[in-house]
Amino acid sequence: MSLDKLFGIYTIAFLAVTVLIGIGEVFFGLPNAWIGWIFMALSLAIYVFIGIVTRTSNPDQYYVAGRGVPAFYNGMATGSDWMSAASFISMGGALSAQGFAGLAYVMGWTGGYLLLAVFLGPYLRQFGAYTIPDFLGARYGGHAARVIGVIAAIACSFTYLIAQVTGVGLIVSRFIGLDFNVGVFVGLLGVLFCSVLGGMRSVTWTQVAQYIILIISYLVPVVYLSWQIFSIPVPELTYGQLLQRNNASAIQITKDAKEKETRALWKKDADEATEKLKDPNLSEGDRTRLTATRAAALAQARPPAPSEDAKFGYYLTVPSGVGMWNFLALTFCLMVGTAGLPHILTRYYTTPSVRQARTSVAWSLFFIFLLYFTAPAYAAFARFAIYAKLVGSQVADLPRWVTLWKPAGLFDVVDKNGDGVIQWADFVVKSTDFVVLATPEIAGLPFVITGLVMAGGLAAALSTADGLLLTIANAISHDLYYNVIDPSASLAKRLTITKVLLIVTALISAYVATFRLSLIVELVAWAFSLAGASFFPALVMGIWWKRANKAGAVVGMIVGLGITTYYMIGSRFFGVSWFGTLTIASAIFGLPAGFITIWIVSLLTAPPPKHVQDLVVSVRYPKSGQATAREAQGIGLGQH
Amino acid sequence: MADLTDRQKDEYWRYNVRLTTILLVIWFVVTYIISGVMAGWLNQFVILGFPMGYYMAAQGSLAIFVIEIAVYAKLMNAKDEEYGIREEA
Numbered sequence: 001m002s003l004d005k006l007f008g009i010y011t012i013a014f015l016a017v018t019v020l021i022g023i024g025e026v027f028f029g030l031p032n033a034w035i036g037w038i039f040m041a042l043s044l045a046i047y048v049f050i051g052i053v054t055r056t057s058n059p060d061q062y063y064v065a066g067r068g069v070p071a072f073y074n075g076m077a078t079g080s081d082w083m084s085a086a087s088f089i090s091m092g093g094a095l096s097a098q099g100f101a102g103l104a105y106v107m108g109w110t111g112g113y114l115l116l117a118v119f120l121g122p123y124l125r126q127f128g129a130y131t132i133p134d135f136l137g138a139r140y141g142g143h144a145a146r147v148i149g150v151i152a153a154i155a156c157s158f159t160y161l162i163a164q165v166t167g168v169g170l171i172v173s174r175f176i177g178l179d180f181n182v183g184v185f186v187g188l189l190g191v192l193f194c195s196v197l198g199g200m201r202s203v204t205w206t207q208v209a210q211y212i213i214l215i216i217s218y219l220v221p222v223v224y225l226s227w228q229i230f231s232i233p234v235p236e237l238t239y240g241q242l243l244q245r246n247n248a249s250a251i252q253i254t255k256d257a258k259e260k261e262t263r264a265l266w267k268k269d270a271d272e273a274t275e276k277l278k279d280p281n282l283s284e285g286d287r288t289r290l291t292a293t294r295a296a297a298l299a300q301a302r303p304p305a306p307s308e309d310a311k312f313g314y315y316l317t318v319p320s321g322v323g324m325w326n327f328l329a330l331t332f333c334l335m336v337g338t339a340g341l342p343h344i345l346t347r348y349y350t351t352p353s354v355r356q357a358r359t360s361v362a363w364s365l366f367f368i369f370l371l372y373f374t375a376p377a378y379a380a381f382a383r384f385a386i387y388a389k390l391v392g393s394q395v396a397d398l399p400r401w402v403t404l405w406k407p408a409g410l411f412d413v414v415d416k417n418g419d420g421v422i423q424w425a426d427f428v429v430k431s432t433d434f435v436v437l438a439t440p441e442i443a444g445l446p447f448v449i450t451g452l453v454m455a456g457g458l459a460a461a462l463s464t465a466d467g468l469l470l471t472i473a474n475a476i477s478h479d480l481y482y483n484v485i486d487p488s489a490s491l492a493k494r495l496t497i498t499k500v501l502l503i504v505t506a507l508i509s510a511y512v513a514t515f516r517l518s519l520i521v522e523l524v525a526w527a528f529s530l531a532g533a534s535f536f537p538a539l540v541m542g543i544w545w546k547r548a549n550k551a552g553a554v555v556g557m558i559v560g561l562g563i564t565t566y567y568m569i570g571s572r573f574f575g576v577s578w579f580g581t582l583t584i585a586s587a588i589f590g591l592p593a594g595f596i597t598i599w600i601v602s603l604l605t606a607p608p609p610k611h612v613q614d615l616v617v618s619v620r621y622p623k624s625g626q627a628t629a630r631e632a633q634g635i636g637l638g639q640h
Numbered sequence: 641m642a643d644l645t646d647r648q649k650d651e652y653w654r655y656n657v658r659l660t661t662i663l664l665v666i667w668f669v670v671t672y673i674i675s676g677v678m679a680g681w682l683n684q685f686v687i688l689g690f691p692m693g694y695y696m697a698a699q700g701s702l703a704i705f706v707i708e709i710a711v712y713a714k715l716m717n718a719k720d721e722e723y724g725i726r727e728e729a
Binding site: 103110239312328359365620 | 676687691
């Protein structure tokens with residue numbers, strides 16, 4: 001059976017099952033808990049099934065899916081490999097809270113694909129290695145560049161992995177009611193079955209299946225909302241009207257007397273906390289608690305528009321000065337990070353040809369675009385629901401979704417001035433993650449849609465976890481063990497090591513996730529800056545400049561990583577500030593430094609050997625990827 | 641690979657570099673100038689309820705990125721064809 005037919009039937013079957021569950025709920029009173037269980041069990045069963053069917057021990061299949069993944073499907077797989085728990089669950093909410101400033105994520109996480117398309121993707125495919133450190137090792141020779149690549153790959157992938165595992169735990173615990181720690185391990189089963197049994201081959205086809213689930217579940221609720229309000233099922237088009245209505249509400253709320261009264265009460269709380277913080281004998285715990293209280297109260301005391309006669313509320317206001325600098329810097333860092341993350345770059349090794357690699361980047365961004373293009377609409381619909389349905393409602397008669405979601409602790413509703421009516425300033429948001437997850441309920445949809453969204457969030461987190469696990473395991477087993485430590489290791493031994501590493505890495509990440517460190521979210525943003533500053537310059541220079549040599553690449557990567565890490569840690573913990581730049585935009589300094597260092601050091605040292613320079617030039621003219629792969633291996637493994 | 645003369649190789653590569661440069665200039669202007677520095681000014685124009693500065697950053701730029709990559713793939717793949725660069729895959 002052809003792939004199109006197979007995945008076509010799969011999509012229809014998935015929709016049919018969803019409708020069946022819906023019928024079960026509406027007509028036969030299927031309980032919510034069951035719906036949650038069915039969706040989780042069903043989707044995990046699909047992933048495990050694909051893992052078993054596509055199992056393999058052939059190295060080409062295991063590392064790069066036999067370089068046989070057509071552009072269209074590689075695009076889908078990249079889409080779900082890329083879109084993580086953060087894209088699916090958090091982005092809509094972050095946009096709804098931050099407005100324009102949050103759009104740095106939307107542009108950054110899509111615009112990076114252009115850099116990938118023109119600078120890296122097709123050339124890496126032509127080079128035809130197995131991993132990204134593999135490319136560094138072959139291009140620059142020796143072990144130094146490869147080993148730094150391994151360290152950087154593990155650093156960015158592992159932090160990112162913990163965030164995915166945490167996402168899995170959250171979803172499973174919230175919808176199924178399992179304990180968070182149990183949920184984490186249940187979810188990992190789905191990941192391990194694929195990656196251990198069939199490596200890249202299994203992961204690829206599972207990711208395609210996961211993309212289909214995640215995109216359906218992201219679009220359905222917001223399309224329905226658009227239909228409900230405007231009778232047009234295209235939220236991406238209709239939410240402009242909501243932006244206007246929301247803006248009018250924001251300005252109205254800024255002027256409203258009751259709102260002002262409520263804000264004044266919050267301001268008073270903040271001032272009281274400030275007074276108490278002046279006490280030098282305060283214990284460390286009290287100090288932390290008071291600081292948090294003050295920050296929360298100040299956030300509530302802030303009106304939604306800069307002034308009463310402003311044209312735009314903060315939501316639509318474009319930042320200026322340092323705010324604009326940070327917006328641009330963050331967008332840039334997210335873009336180069338996108339083009340530098342190894343688990344994404346590796347996906348372009350799996351296409352059958354350079355041409356398909358080019359087409360595949362286009363499909364990848366298209367499939368990602370379907371979700372990102374909709375996220376700002378999600379944000380506007382959620383904000384509209386809060387303005388229109390929550391603000392002004394009676395404390396005794398809150399909207400249904402508010403009472404349903406309040407126990408989850410993501411937001412709170414407190415009648416600050418005790419007038420029995422909910423003001424905007426009475427709505428205390430603790431985590432904007434409720435936006436996407438609660439939208440089905442906001443729209444008054446049956447629980448089956450909530451179950452669908454849960455399956456989508458799970459698919460997003462698991463698919464990214466799959467790709468990351470494989471990247472980490474391959475970096476250690478292929479690059480570190482096989483290429484550096486024991487080049488005579490047999491194939492069977494290498495694959496066994498990979499499999500053991502997959503399980504060990506998964507268990508470590510699950511264990512770390514159970515600590516629920518609040519730093520995780522920040523670490524993910526750091527991963528982008530780290531990837532951007534370490535891989536991007538070395539890869540781009542390696543492909544585009546034949547004169548770039550080992551010394552340049554090694555020193556360049558160290559300088560790029562060093563400056564970025566210095567600024568990250570310095571600005572986060574020790575008050576270092578260059579031009580007021582945000583911690584998460586640290587690569588804005590490390591990346592140019594990396595490029596300049598590679599350039600200068602390469603020119604100061606001897607050029608790379610003739611055959612390497614010839615190879616760099618030959619990569620410009622596509623031919624059979626296999627042949628070049630052998631050449632590359634020849635260089636990289638020449639000493640063995 | 642069909643054996644290309646040095647001149648053909650040079651032409652092919654220069655075409656690639658030119659195309660890449662044009663796409664990157666568009667990418668830069670769309671992201672950092674139109675959706676960034678100029679977004680505040682663009683917000684005064686409102687179409688279908690969308691202030692244009694917000695719209696470009698939220699959706700317009702994304703659509704342009706997709707089109708750019710599709711154009712790159714199409715033109716480069718056609719160029720391969722024109723120069724008889726065939727992959728064995």
